[in-house]
Amino acid sequence: MQRIPVGFGAELRRRRIEAGLSLGELATLICFSKGHLSKIERGVKSPSHDLAQLCDSALDAGGQLSSLISTPGQSPAVGPLTEADVSTPWTLRMHPGGESDFVAFDPASLVGGAMPSTIVSWSIAPPFLESGETNAALPYFREAFDEFRRLGQIFGPAVVAQLCIAATSALRGMAHHARPAHRDDVLRLASRFAEYTGWMAQEAGSDAASLWWTEQAVQLAADGGDDELAAYALVRRAELALYSGDSVATVQLARRAAQQARSARIRGLAAQREAQGHALVGDRDACRRALDRGAELTSGALPPGDEDPVLGSIHLPDLTAFVAGWCMHDLGSPAEAVTLLGDGLDAIPLRSRRARARYGARLALALANVGEIEQACAIAELVASHVALIDSATIRADLLRLSRALNRWPKNPTVRRTLPHLAIGLHTHRTGPVSPA
Structure with missing residues (x-):
């Protein structure tokens, strides 16, 4: 270049x-x-x-x-990288047709409000692929999606979201050159990348970006002949309402999702979200009915891996028990929550840090509220170490509740040792305002 x-x-x-x-x-x-x-x-x-x-x-x-300028065939002298080289700001503007414009700026020109000076620019044209080549590329993108999802269990949105955005753009561009028979497959896979980007935005604490990316996913899926993602988008919106403490909106959105969805899985996820909304206001009977309905609908095996990627959590070994435990705690029954959640943490693979942190935060909170302080602190320190790496606003919300619960025992030496770890986990390394759910 x-x-x-x-x-x-x-x-x-x-x-x-x-x-x-x-x-x-x-x-x-x-x-x-x-x-x-x-x-x-x-x-x-x-x-x-x-x-x-x-x-x-x-x-x-x-x-x-x-x-x-350098003469043809003459390679410019290459020296060691300087701090300015590695801190050069750049932009990548992605167009709907698959074209991209890359521009790197001179850092020295960005001070004093002056017009930024371009160091290098690159107009990236999308490749012209025969329809067969487009179809042959899809399995590689599918593998990439699964890898990005696994990567999201280890690292936070700062790493994963950028990869998902680029993949969404590439697939959106490829769809323009695909045959009608393959175009729908390309767009549906692009919609899954976009939906996961929305999840990463929620984890980063940006509800507005999460909603925007989820709507992009709905549109891409609809263009690819899949309207089921629209129902799942309502489940995601219900989750945002749940984290903001709006029980009415949580229940209403979950019910709309259940009415709109065709698949048992999405209807089951909607029922679980409805149960959590009822638990927020202490409606135990409505919560249990929704939990039973969700358990029945989600009891079947997940679709095989060669179909479209599965929507919703796939890293918790028993999602039904996790949601039920969450609900029992919010209903004021932490002992029932401990019974439901007790053995689940060990079943989650060590590499699934995000799932372990989410599960562990809820389990530690329930343990703290039944007075099992030593065990709660041990899990809390594990959660805090994971959250510092995966950068999750939703888990930090639980971590904050856990910190407040443990502060009821300020003289306990284990609590006094654990609280500084929680403080590190709650630190977001951000300089601007965010809106953690």
Whole structure:
């Protein structure tokens, strides 16, 4: 990739004006388009050696312009990376058709409100793929989705969301060149990447971004002939309402999802969300009815791996028990919650840090509220260490409740040792305001 020579565009413009030529007149003289020449003067595009030579001749510059760029075949000197090199800011703008524009800026030009100076730009055109090639690429993207989902169990949105956004954009561009028979498959897979991006946004504490990406996922899925994701989007919105403490909206959205969904799994997830909404206001009977309905609907095996990726959590070994335990705690029955959650943490693989932290936070909270302080603190320290890595706003909400529960025993030496760990887990490393659920 060729670096844009610093100062070439400005020097070209100075010499052109000094020669009394308009941009169009110089473009005519050297047989290049006016738009191309304008981008070079503005530093958006990199000049070729041939263009520099033509400008030298047209402006009687005596080779001065050519000297500002490296000659053909000559590799620029490569020195060790400096701090400025590794801290260079860049942008990647992604277009609906699959095109992208990459621009890197000179950090020194970003101070004082001046117009940023471009170091390098790159217009990335989407490849033209035969329909068979598009279809052959899909299994690789499916494998990437599964890998990103696993990566989301280990790291936070700062790592995973960027990968999912890029994959969504690539698939959205590929859909433009796919045959109708394959286009739906491409769009449905793009919708799963977009939906997972929305989940990462929620974990990062941005409810607005989470809703936006979820709506993008719904539209992509609908364009691919799948309207079931629209029902799942209501389940996701119910979850956001749940974390904000809005029990009425949680129940209403969950019921709408159940009415709209066709698959037993989505109806089951909606029933579980409804149960959690009832638990918020202490409606035990309605909560148990919804839990029973959710357990029955989600009791079947997950769809085989060669179909569209499964919506909803796949890393908790017993989602029904987890939701039931959550509900029992919110209903004021922490002992029942401990019974339901007691053995589940050990069944979650060690590599699934996000699932272990989510499960562990709820279990530790229930243990603290039945007075099992030593065990609650042991799990709390595990959760805090995971949250610092996976950056989860939703788990931090539970961690905050756990911290308050443990503060009821301020003189307990184990609690006093654990609370600083929780404080680290609650720290978000952010400088701006966020909206953790």
